Amino acid sequence: MCDNCGCGQPGENVTFRKPGENKEHTHSHGGVTHSHTHGDHDHDHSGSREIVIEQNILQKNDLLAERNRGYFEAKKIFAVNLVSSPGSGKTSLLEKTIRILKDKCSFYIIEGDQQTMLDANRIEKAGAPVIQINTGAGCHLDADMINKAVKSLEVKDNSILLIENVGNLVCPAMFDLGESQRVVIVSVTEGEDKPIKYPDMFQSSDICVINKTDLLPYVDFDVEKFKEYACQVNPDLKFFELSAKTEEGMEQWNRWLQERD
Amino acid sequence: MHELSIAVNIVEMIEDNAEKEKALNVDIFEIDVGTLSGVVIDALEFALEEAVKDSVCSKAVWKINKIEAKAKCRRCGHIYSVDDYFSPCPKCREFGKEILQGKEIQLKSITIE
Numbered sequence: 572m573c574d575n576c577g578c579g580q581p582g583e584n585v586t587f588r589k590p591g592e593n594k595e596h597t598h599s600h601g602g603v604t605h606s607h608t609h610g611d612h613d614h615d616h617s618g619s620r621e622i623v624i625e626q627n628i629l630q631k632n633d634l635l636a637e638r639n640r641g642y643f644e645a646k647k648i649f650a651v652n653l654v655s656s657p658g659s660g661k662t663s664l665l666e667k668t669i670r671i672l673k674d675k676c677s678f679y680i681i682e683g684d685q686q687t688m689l690d691a692n693r694i695e696k697a698g699a700p701v702i703q704i705n706t707g708a709g710c711h712l713d714a715d716m717i718n719k720a721v722k723s724l725e726v727k728d729n730s731i732l733l734i735e736n737v738g739n740l741v742c743p744a745m746f747d748l749g750e751s752q753r754v755v756i757v758s759v760t761e762g763e764d765k766p767i768k769y770p771d772m773f774q775s776s777d778i779c780v781i782n783k784t785d786l787l788p789y790v791d792f793d794v795e796k797f798k799e800y801a802c803q804v805n806p807d808l809k810f811f812e813l814s815a816k817t818e819e820g821m822e823q824w825n826r827w828l829q830e831r832d
Numbered sequence: 833m834h835e836l837s838i839a840v841n842i843v844e845m846i847e848d849n850a851e852k853e854k855a856l857n858v859d860i861f862e863i864d865v866g867t868l869s870g871v872v873i874d875a876l877e878f879a880l881e882e883a884v885k886d887s888v889c890s891k892a893v894w895k896i897n898k899i900e901a902k903a904k905c906r907r908c909g910h911i912y913s914v915d916d917y918f919s920p921c922p923k924c925r926e927f928g929k930e931i932l933q934g935k936e937i938q939l940k941s942i943t944i945e
Contacts, residue, residue, distance in 0.1 A: 806928040
């Protein structure tokens with residue numbers, strides 16, 4: 572989202588950078604300034620006519636997302652949109668996945684954060700081509716940002732594109748990126764009531780990863796209760812329980828990525 | 833605060849349509865917002881105040897219609913009103929449902945001169 576006017580387009584403060592690049596890529600943006608006074612308007616309405624529109628307001632993003640989806644399908648790119656609250660372990664999961672599978676699969680990573688290159692640098696170290704999108708004040712990635720990032724990354728056919736969205740359990744739910752699958756990640760240090768507190772994200776996801784299971788003996792997280800809540804919101808949700816730290820449970824996740832079902 | 837980007841999208845959509853119709857002014861615009869759309873109507877109202885400034889609809893009156901969500905039970909086919917995704921079918925207690933309406937955010941109409 573443009574943080575200047577909130578127009579849903581990348582604003583000047585949305586940057587795309589690969590690790591090692593110092594120069595920021597900015598793009599032109601018709602500087603819209605919205606300032607006026609909301610005065611009274613007692614004018615004649617006799618020449619008015621009503622036009623029925625009935626258009627979806629997110630149509631622009633949805634159309635761009637469908638364009639991305641068609642591109643991914645044609646090039647056999649498996650695009651995964653990873654969403655979660657901040658700190659659930661998305662980047663750690665990506666690092667481990669890349670380290671374990673990089674000889675078997677071709678990975679490309681898009682990192683979304685409001686600020687810093689920290690995540691992209693971690694991913695580069697793990698051994699995958701990566702681009703960092705800094706959204707500035709923006710709270711989510713959108714289809715247009717993905718389109719630009721994919722072009723810059725030069726994603727090859729038959730590869731796996733992992734998109735780490737901005738850590739936010741609310742806004743990214745509404746913005747289709749054109750992904751093949753949406754994966755919501757929850758760590759056991761969060762409450763098991765997250766699915767019913769933030770239902771949109773769980774309702775719109777295909778897969779749910781429960782991360783940091785190595786901490787289960789120390790926290791009050793009830794895995795079965797969590798799954799029960801999540802299935803109330805979305806009975807089709809498929810679960811993986813794992814610890815990106817100890818790698819316990821990673822095999823099923825890795826197999827799913829490789830088999831792309 | 834995605835309501836601001838939604839408000840700006842609404843104004844852009846109104847401007848595109850107003851231009852197509854060669855309208856001088858937009859007097860009224862009407863929006864449908866479903867109760868499961870993820871949009872908070874109060875936040876949208878607040879964002880619209882800003883978004884309409886200096887646009888063709890800067891003096892327009894807007895109307896936001898709240899569309900109550902309806903779901904169809906996946907098991908028994910019963911159609912019922914829902915406020916959330918996680919309430920079961922009142923007849924058979926099944927959670928699986930198809931949302932029939934209530935996810936929409938659409939620009940319904942504009943009144944121009």
